[in-house]
Amino acid sequence: xxxxxxxxxxxxxxxTAQAIHHAAIAExxxxxxxxxxxxxxxxxxxxxxxxxxxxxxxxxxESLEGVLQMMQTRISxxxxxxxxxxxxxxxxxxxxxARITQLARLQVACDLLxxxxxxxxxxxxxxxxxxxxxxxxxxxxxxxxxxxxLSQGVDxxxxxxxxxxxxxxxxxxxxxxxxxxxLLEQGMEIQNPTQVGTxxxxxxxxxxxxxxxxxxxxxxxxxxQDNITSTLDIKGLTQPANPRGAPGRAVLPTPGNTxxxxxxxxxxxxxxxxxxxxxxxxxQHLQKVLMKKRDPVTHVCFIDEINKDGQPDILYTFWNDVTxxxxxxxxxxxxxxxxxxxxxxGEYPKLLxxxxxxxxxxxxxxxxxxxxxxxxxxxxxxxxxxxxxxxxQDLFTHGKQDYE
Numbered sequence: 001x002x003x004x005x006x007x008x009x010x011x012x013x014x015x016t017a018q019a020i021h022h023a024a025i026a027e028x029x030x031x032x033x034x035x036x037x038x039x040x041x042x043x044x045x046x047x048x049x050x051x052x053x054x055x056x057x058x059x060x061x062e063s064l065e066g067v068l069q070m071m072q073t074r075i076s077x078x079x080x081x082x083x084x085x086x087x088x089x090x091x092x093x094x095x096x097x098a099r100i101t102q103l104a105r106l107q108v109a110c111d112l113l114x115x116x117x118x119x120x121x122x123x124x125x126x127x128x129x130x131x132x133x134x135x136x137x138x139x140x141x142x143x144x145x146x147x148x149x150l151s152q153g154v155d156x157x158x159x160x161x162x163x164x165x166x167x168x169x170x171x172x173x174x175x176x177x178x179x180x181x182x183l184l185e186q187g188m189e190i191q192n193p194t195q196v197g198t199x200x201x202x203x204x205x206x207x208x209x210x211x212x213x214x215x216x217x218x219x220x221x222x223x224x225q226d227n228i229t230s231t232l233d234i235k236g237l238t239q240p241a242n243p244r245g246a247p248g249r250a251v252l253p254t255p256g257n258t259x260x261x262x263x264x265x266x267x268x269x270x271x272x273x274x275x276x277x278x279x280x281x282x283x284q285h286l287q288k289v290l291m292k293k294r295d296p297v298t299h300v301c302f303i304d305e306i307n308k309d310g311q312p313d314i315l316y317t318f319w320n321d322v323t324x325x326x327x328x329x330x331x332x333x334x335x336x337x338x339x340x341x342x343x344x345x346g347e348y349p350k351l352l353x354x355x356x357x358x359x360x361x362x363x364x365x366x367x368x369x370x371x372x373x374x375x376x377x378x379x380x381x382x383x384x385x386x387x388x389x390x391x392x393q394d395l396f397t398h399g400k401q402d403y404e
Contacts, residue, residue, distance in 0.1 A: 115150045116162055122147050123165040126172055137179055138198060141205035144173050148207070176202065184216065188282045196289045200302055204295060210306055216286065217318055220279045225325050227275050231268040232333035232340065237261055262343050266350060273358045276322060281365050283318045290314070 019028045047054065122143050129140040147169050156162060180202035187195030203212040230236060238261060290303040306314065334341040344351055 112154065115154060115156075116159065119147060119150055119156075119162055119165060119169075122150075123162075123168060126169070130172055130175065134179065134183060134198070137176060137183070138201045138205060140172065140176050141180070141202040144169065144176060145205045145207060173206070177206065177208075180206075181212075184212075188216075188286060191281070191285050193285070193289050193292075196286065197293045200289065200293055201295070204302060204305065209302065213286070213290070213306055213314065217283060217314060220283060221318060221321050221325075224276060224279055224322055225329075227272055228325055228329045231272045232329055234333070234337045234340065237264050237268070258339075261339065262347070265340070265343055266347070269351070269354055273354050277358055277361050277365075280315075280319065280322070280362055284315050284362075284366060287313070287315045 019025055126140055126143045126147070129136040129143060132139075156166065180199045183195050183202075184199035186192070187199060200209065203209045287303070290306060291301070293302045294300065295302070330344075334344060
């Protein structure tokens with residue numbers, strides 16, 4: 001009779017609803033009362049039969065409660081001890097952290113103060129060096145280099161005491177760079193090794209030597225490329241002979257002005273060879289000065305600074321670029337114009353003579369430049385280098401290249 005009540009899906013409301021539905025309420029209540037009475041009797045009999053075990057279990061529970069109470073007491077004591085230890089450790093730790101933070105800030109402040117003091121000193125010295133003109137330009141560049149180093153890794157904006165000095169330094173750097181560029185251009189133009197060496201020293205002190213050399217040589221390379229293109233430009237060669245050609249018509253030499261066309265072509269080629277010779281001389285002069293010039297402080301040779309990453313020789317690279325540009329532009333021009341091709345084929349000895357003359361002039365200049373720099377007394381002692389090293393870097397005295 002207890003099976004219905006032991007089922008997991010037993011529901012009191014459902015059971016009651018069924019009893020009311022079947023109108024057997026009195027019968028169900030009687031059965032429930034009988035069941036309750038039977039359960040009470042069974043429980044009583046079980047307690048009577050196992051009272052000793054129940055008493056022992058009750059005693060064990062009481063002992064367990066005592067043990068748990070003792071453990072709770074000890075846990076509370078341990079927690080109190082931990083709290084006391086935490087108090088003794090945390091406070092000193094917080095103080096140490098605060099002191100470390102203060103020390104770090106003091107170190108930053110001291111470093112910033114040292115930088116500010118040095119910047120103020122160098123700024124004042126820089127003003128005097130700028131007043132010295134080109135005589136003090138290398139020292140001014142050295143001061144600017146140190147000022148750049150002092151400004152690295154820190155934020156100096158908003159410091160009122162050096163705001164004016166920072167503006168002065170930025171303007172001074174532009175002024176020194178412009179003076180050095182003018183000095184380098186002038187020295188390259190008149191082949192003055194002292195001026196070129198001074199300008200290179202300025203750029204070395206400013207930390208922009210490699211970029212400046214690349215820019216200068218690249219400028220010569222671009223100029224030569226433009227000159228070659230304009231020299232072989234068929235429109236430019238025929239323009240004087242046909243200034244009023246109809247729009248849209250191809251500009252070609254007529255049978256009557258072929259001689260004038262070729263005369264203009266060879267005149268332009270002679271000018272081009274002069275321009276190539278002048279550019280090669282200037283690049284070679286620049287390389288010679290780089291090979292001889294050494295920094296007076298670090299004693300680093302400037303050519304080593306340029307070639308420290310394994311880059312090829314400056315003059316060698318420049319000459320290869322010039323010859324490649326000549327080859328490409330000659331090929332393009334002769335492919336585009338049969339008149340140019342006929343002119344070069346018909347008067348090839350004249351073209352060969354121009355090339356030989358260019359090579360001879362470069363050889364003569366190379367020999368004279370080597371002797372002039374070796375015996376020059378105008379360069380300072382930091383430009384000393386053995387003649388063997390100079391000869392080993394000479395491109396044009398190794399012998400004529402195979403132009404065939």
